[in-house]
Amino acid sequence: MSESAASSYQMIVGLEVHVQLATQSKLFCGCATKFGAPPNTQVCPVCLGQPGALPVMNKEAVRLAIQTGLALNCEIASFTKWDRKNYFYPDLPKGYQISQFDEPICGPGYLDFDDPESPGEQLRVRLIRAHLEEDAGKSMHDEEAGKADSRIDLNRTGTPLLEIVSEPDLRSAAAARAYLTELRLLLTYLGVSDCNMQEGSLRADANVNLHIEKGGEIVATPIVEVKNLNSFRAVERALDYEGQRQWDDWQRTGQTIKDAPKRTFGWDDARGVTVLQREKEDSADYRYFPDPDLVPLRISSEQLANVRDSLGESPRAIRERLQTAHDLKPYDAEVIVGQGKGVVEYFDQVVASGGSAKRASSWVHQEVLRVLNDGNLEIKDVPVSPKQLAELISAIDAGDLDTSKGKEVFQFWLENPGKSVEDAKEALGIKSVDKGELESLCRELLAENEKVVNQFKDGNTKALGALIGAAKKKNPNADPRMVRDLCQQIIENEI
Amino acid sequence: MSLSRDDVAGVAKLAKLQFSSEEIDQLTDQLGRIVSFVDQLNQVDTEGVDTMAHPLDVESVVREDQLADSLDRADALKNAPNQDGEFFLVPPVMAK
Amino acid sequence: MNILELSATEIASKIAAREISSREVTAFFLERIDTLDSKVVAFTSRNTLALQQAEEADRKIQAGELSGPLAGVPVAIKDVLCTAEMPTTCGSQMLKDFTAPYSATAVRKILDAGMVVLGKTNMDEFAMGGSTETSVFGATHNPWDLNRTAGGSSGGSAAALAAGMAPIAIGSDTGGSVRQPAAFCGVCGLKPTYGRVSRFGLVAFASSLDQVGCFAHHSSDLAATLQVIAGFDNRDSTSVNAEVSDYSASLGDSLLALKVGIIREHLESEALDPEVRAAVAKAQDCLKGLGAEIIEVELPHTNYSVPAYYVVAPCEASGNLSRYEGVHYGFRQLGGPEDPPLEGMIAASRSEGFGAEVKRRIMLGTFALSEGYSDAYYKKALRVRRLIAQDYQEAFEKVDVLLGPTTPTAPYELGEKVGDPVQMYLGDLFTVGANLAGLPGLSVPAGMNAAGLPLAVQLQGPAMGEAKLLRVAHQLQRAGLFVPQVASVA
C-alpha cells in the first residue's frame, strides 16, 4: 500500500469465518467428514439430498459449537432452530442449505488479540453471532471456464460448519490477519477444529470499505465482500490490495456507499488481485424459513455448565500465566503459546520437574523448536523428555556443566533417548571438575598472571576474563563461570 | 394484494422456472386469484399468536456422532443425468 | 373361495392355514390388474418380482419363519414412497426414470411383515392435487364411474382397492390425499397422527403436513396395516417416540357413553352437498344407536383452514422441490443457446420436468416466502394454523372423536375443476384441518348417492387417537353403515 494512500484512508473490515467442526460424521447423516477421500464416496441419501431422505442433527456438532461460543465470550441461546437458506447451485443438492437464520446458537461475543501495529497493546473484535450450518460440495470447473462440463463432488456436502461473524471492528489488513491468527490458535487449543486452511477447515470472507476524510467529513466507499481467502497471507494481501483498489476507484469515480450496492469480489491469489464476481442486485433472495424436517434445539443450563468445565486454558490466559507466574518476556511467552498446546505442556513439565522457567524457556526456544522444525516433528515425538531437560538445566545451574556442554548432552540424547545426564557425560567424556581441583588450578593461574590480578585490584573486574582461555588449556572441563568466580574470591580474600 | 406480470416474472426467476409470455399472463391471473383467496387470512386477528411451524412440540432430537455406511459410488451416481463414474457432471457455470 | 369377499386379515389366516397360498392370492390380484387397469389407470408400475416374493413368503410361513396378521398379503404402494427395487416417479416427468437407492421405512416395515408389493400406484404429480389428473401417466378413473375422478392425490391406491386390484394400499395425506380418494372410491382411508408413521423415504411435498396413511375395505384391515407401518424411526426427527398401541385389540369395545362431536361449521357449510349431509346424519344416528353421546362442537376457524393450508403447503413445497434441478438425479433438459449453460439447464429441466399444477404451487410458495411477503403470508398462515390447532384442542376437551363429512360432494367428473385451482382447493375444506393440527382422520364409506356414487363421513381424533377412530369405524361397519364392496368396472 502506498504511503500516500495509507495516510489518507481508514480501512474498515469485518470478517465472516467458516470453521469446520471436528466431528466424525456429518451434521445430519452418518457419512465420514475425512478430507481427501475419492470423489462421491462419502455420501448417502441424506447428504445427496435424495428424494424422501431426512436429516437428524449430530449431537457433537452442537457441543463443539457451544464450546466455541463460550470461548468467544458469546451468549449461548437456550433455544435455537434450523432454517432453510434457499438457492440453486449444483454442489448444493437439496437446493437449500440447512443453516440458522434468526435464532443462531451463539449470540454476541468478542475476541481480544495483540495489536500487530503497537506491540503490547490489545485489540478487541466484537462478534455478532456464530451459527451452525452444513457445508456445500465441491465444484471443479474447467480451467478455460466454459469449455468442458463442471465436475461435482459431494463428499464435503453436509460437513458441520460454524460461521463466526464479526463486527466491522478491524482497521487494517495486518489487524485482520492478527485476529484470524488468534482465532485459529484459540480454536486449535479448544480442539473444536483442525483449522487446516489448505483443506478448507478454516475459510474467511471479508467485508471491506474505506472511510476517507474529505473536507472535514468522513465519506465511506461502497462495501465489497472479498471471498476465497484461504491463507493468512491471502487475507493480508487481498485486503491491502482491495483497500488500494477502493482508494483508486474512489479517486477516479468518487462513488460512495450511497451510490453503489454491496458487491462480491473473489481473491485471485496467483495474480494477486480481487475480481468482481457479482453485483448484489442479482444476488439471491434466500427465502429463509424454519426447516420442517428438523425440530428446535433446547440447550439446558447443565448442558452449558458441562461444556464450560471442559473448556481448558485459553492461549491468552497461558500468555498471562507465563509472564506473571514465570516472569517470561511477552515475546518469549508468545513464542511458546504460538507453538500450540503441546509445547506449552512440555514447557510446564520442564518447570514442574525443577528446571528454572527462564532457562526452560530459552532451551525450548532454541533447542526444542530447532528439533521440531528440522525434523518437522510433533512435540510428542521429541526424544528428550521434559524431565530430562529439567535435569540438564539443573546440572547447568549447579555448575557441573556449562551451556555448551549442555547442548552436547542434549544432542547426545536426541540420538540416544532415555539416557541420564551421567550417561551422556560419560559417553561424551565430560568430567565435572571438583572444587578443590579447580581452586588449585585458579591459584596457579593467579600466580602466573600477576598483571591481571593487579588490573582487577585496580577495579577492572573484566580483567579476569583473560584467564579463561588459560584455564581451559589446563583443564577443558573447567566451567568458565566458576573459574571467574573462584579467582575473584581468592583475590578478594587476600585483600 | 394483486400480482403484476412483473411480480410473477420475478418470482419465476427466483424459482428457476421459465414461462412463455402467454403462460405468464395465465399465471398472473391464476396466482392473483389464489392470492386474493388466501388474503382472507387478514380477517383473522392473530395479535400475540405464535407461529406454528411444527404440528408436534418435539424438541432436541439428536443422534450420536457415529459413522454409518455411505452408498456405493455407483448407487450414488446411478440416477444422475450425466456422470463419469466419479463425478456428477453439469454444464459449465459460465459460457465461453 | 372368492378372494374379493375376504378381508386382508382373513386372507392372511387362510394363507397361514394353507387353504390358499400367497402366490395364488398375488397371482389373482396381478391378473385383475392386467385385465382392469387399462381402464382404471391405478398403477404406474408393477412389481415384476411379486410372484417370487409371494413364493418366498409362502416358504417362510410354512417354515414358521414368518407369521403375522398380514403375512403373505399383497399390497399396492403409492408411487411417492421410495422403493429400492421399483421406480419411484411421484407421477412426474421429473422422476419418470428414477429408482431410489434405498427404501422408505414404511416400505421396509411392510416387507418385513411379509406383505407382497403388487406395484406402485398413480397419483397427482408430487401429491399436489385432489383428482389424480396431473400424473404424467394419465388420470386415474373412478371404478364406480370411469368418467369421474377417483380423488387424489392417492387416487391410484383408492381406485386399486375399489376395483379389487389389491386388498390393501398405502398412500400419503398432506391435505386429505388419503381420506378424500377413499371417500370418492367407497373404501376406508386412514391418515394417522403426524409423526406416527415415519416419513423417511416419503418423497416430501409439505414436510410439516405429510403423513403416510393406508386404505382398506375393512376398518379391521386398516388397524392391522397401521400396526405394521406405525412406530418411531430414528431417521426421522419428526417421528414420535411413543408406544404403538394394539389397534386391533379394542376394535370391538362398546361405544357406550363415547362422546361424538358434530362439527357445526362443517355441517352448516353451503359447499356441503345435501346427500353428503344426509350421510353424516345417517352415521350420527348409527352411533347414537350404538350408545354414543352426540354433542355439537365448533371449529370456529374452519373457513380459514384452506387459505392457511394453501400458503403453508406451497411454501414448504417450493423448498422441497428445489432439489429437482437436473443435476444429481431426475429429468434434465439443456437450455437454449442464448442461456448461460448451467442456469439454462436448471431452468429448462424444471420447466419441462414439472407439470402446470406443481409449477403453480412452487410459484405460489416462492412468492409467499419472498422478501417483503413472508410475514404477510407465510408467518400469518402459521399463526392462523395455531388458532386452528387450538380449536381442535378445545373440541377434544369436550368429545372423544369428531364426526363430519370427508368431502363436500360425491366424486365429480374428470376435467371438471382442472381450469379452476381455487374450486379444486375448496374440495379440501373438511380435510386440511387435521393436517394443519397434525391429528388423525379416517374416512368411512356411508353408502351411495342417488347416482350410485360413493358417499363417506370423516372421523377425526386427538393426537395418537387412532385406536378410537378405528374402533368407531369398525362398529359403524358392523352396524351396517357400509358393506365393503368392489365396483364392477365397465
Ligand SMILES: [Mg+2]
Ligand atoms: Mg455461511
Ligand SMILES: [Zn+2]
Ligand atoms: Zn451422508
